[in-house]
Amino acid sequence: MNRRLEAELEPEAEPETRSASQRAAPNGEYDLVIIGAGLTGLSLACWLLQLAEDGQATLPRVCLLEPRTSYSNDRTWCFWDLDPHPFRDLITHRWFRWQVSRGNQSACQSDANAAYAMLPADVLYRHALARIEDTLAFDLHLGVTVSGVEHTDDGVLVSADQRRWQAKAVIDTRPPGKGQLTSGVGFWQVFSGLEIACPKHGFDTSTATLMDFQPGYPHPCFLYLLPLDEDHFLIEWTAFQPEKEPAPDYRSDLDSWLQRQELGYYEVTREESGSLPMLRMPNVQNSGRVIRAGVGAGWMRAATGYHFVSCQRGSAALARQILAAHASGDWMLQGPSVRAGWLDWMDSVFLRALKRHPDKAPQWFVKLFAATSAAQMSRFMNDQPRWRDALAVASALPPGPFMRAALPW
Numbered sequence: 537m538n539r540r541l542e543a544e545l546e547p548e549a550e551p552e553t554r555s556a557s558q559r560a561a562p563n564g565e566y567d568l569v570i571i572g573a574g575l576t577g578l579s580l581a582c583w584l585l586q587l588a589e590d591g592q593a594t595l596p597r598v599c600l601l602e603p604r605t606s607y608s609n610d611r612t613w614c615f616w617d618l619d620p621h622p623f624r625d626l627i628t629h630r631w632f633r634w635q636v637s638r639g640n641q642s643a644c645q646s647d648a649n650a651a652y653a654m655l656p657a658d659v660l661y662r663h664a665l666a667r668i669e670d671t672l673a674f675d676l677h678l679g680v681t682v683s684g685v686e687h688t689d690d691g692v693l694v695s696a697d698q699r700r701w702q703a704k705a706v707i708d709t710r711p712p713g714k715g716q717l718t719s720g721v722g723f724w725q726v727f728s729g730l731e732i733a734c735p736k737h738g739f740d741t742s743t744a745t746l747m748d749f750q751p752g753y754p755h756p757c758f759l760y761l762l763p764l765d766e767d768h769f770l771i772e773w774t775a776f777q778p779e780k781e782p783a784p785d786y787r788s789d790l791d792s793w794l795q796r797q798e799l800g801y802y803e804v805t806r807e808e809s810g811s812l813p814m815l816r817m818p819n820v821q822n823s824g825r826v827i828r829a830g831v832g833a834g835w836m837r838a839a840t841g842y843h844f845v846s847c848q849r850g851s852a853a854l855a856r857q858i859l860a861a862h863a864s865g866d867w868m869l870q871g872p873s874v875r876a877g878w879l880d881w882m883d884s885v886f887l888r889a890l891k892r893h894p895d896k897a898p899q900w901f902v903k904l905f906a907a908t909s910a911a912q913m914s915r916f917m918n919d920q921p922r923w924r925d926a927l928a929v930a931s932a933l934p935p936g937p938f939m940r941a942a943l944p945w
């Protein structure tokens with residue numbers, strides 16, 4: 537296994553400008569280079585392996601390039617577990633009941649066939665890295681920050697420092713650039729979370745609290761609480777902010793809330809925080825030998841910040857194309873569409889209405905979950921609503937603000 541480890545992460549460099557004659561010979565020649573081995577890069581690798589096994593197809597030679605030098609348990613992925621994917625057996629928790637609340641009002645949904653599922657990042661990383669390690673056709677190079685992607689006569693040349701990789705095609709999963717994050721309509725989902733060990737904490741272990749709105753903030757702010765068992769829970773303080781910065785001290789808000797619960801002895805076992813762009817990404821040029829994938833390609837759902845399921849859908853579609861390209865020798869690829877365009881449009885109307893009336897968010901979300909069924913909401917949240925689901929969602933919301941938000945001015 538050709539795995540390179542470097543001691544430090546390197547700063548992102550300017551794109552390469554050297555001419556073909558100045559180029560060093562490539563370090564490796566591959567069918568496919570995947571830039572970034574986060575959720576999308578690793579999902580794509582695992583989908584390639586699974587689909588090749590299922591269809592007895594030959595695997596292309598694949599190289600994954602990733603700046604980090606080691607993986608940590610840096611996040612948990614939660615999603616409605618409706619469709620198969622290569623990581624399904626790794627899910628650690630499932631809740632068949634979930635709720636949204638504000639003060640003493642709450643809306644609960646439950647369905648024995650629709651679970652809200654949790655998959656810790658370290659479990660997924662360990663599994664995917666082991667699968668890659670066991671596959672002769674795949675190489676993972678850690679400690680590599682890609683700085684250049686150039687088309688050549690017979691493919692694409694990817695560069696990082698003095699190193700070069702030649703490929704027939706490239707899937708670029710790097711996060712969105714600053715230029716992609718300037719959309720006026722949308723929010724930043726900023727959150728600060730803790731995993732807590734607390735004997736007999738008393739929270740109902742059968743129910744995931746998706747949103748428990750907190751009063752006194754100028755923008756929507758809520759608690760997200762997942763009881764993992766009787767003695768452990770994950771809690772996050774989340775805000776939909778108009779800008780990424782400045783982020784108020786949500787950690788201290790969370791600490792004060794925990795103090796008020798009079799939980800007795802508890803211990804923080806892990807911390808997790810992030811800021812997710814709830815924005816519609818500008819369309820990326822996406823056909824040919826270099827394809828954007830992941831959050832930078834708009835796969836994350838703008839109105840929710842959920843990405844795991846669309847990432848599996850997009851990775852599966854790309855993996856099918858790549859196996860077909862490897863079989864036919866035609867490496868012209870298309871960026872997959874991960875959800876219907878009208879759903880993206882619905883999300884932008886929702887975000888525009890929410891931006892104009894942030895104080896109404898608690899009321900709207902509770903109403904939405906009260907007026908729809910668990911099956912409808914789980915399909916809607918997973919980007920696969922039937923038309924009746926979309927209609928139920930639309931009619932649960934007040935028509936005035938949403939019709940005004942749908943107007944183009």
Ligand SMILES: Cc1cc2nc3c(=O)[nH]c(=O)nc-3n(C[C@H](O)[C@H](O)[C@H](O)COP(=O)(O)OP(=O)(O)OC[C@H]3O[C@@H](n4cnc5c(N)ncnc54)[C@H](O)[C@@H]3O)c2cc1C
Nearest residue numbers: 572573574575576611613614681682810830831842843844
């Ligand atoms: C703390 C946290 C919790 C989340 N929880 C959920 C959840 O519960 N459910 C859900 O659906 N979504 C969740 N998300 C959102 C989303 O699923 C994740 O952000 C997901 O990791 C995005 O996948 P990605 O592959 O697009 O990006 P990443 O996983 O970030 O992968 C991109 C990769 O590109 C690499 N990279 C960057 N620059 C370069 C470069 N120059 N050269 C090479 N590689 C580069 C990065 O190191 C990284 O590994 C969460 C996000 C965070 C941060």
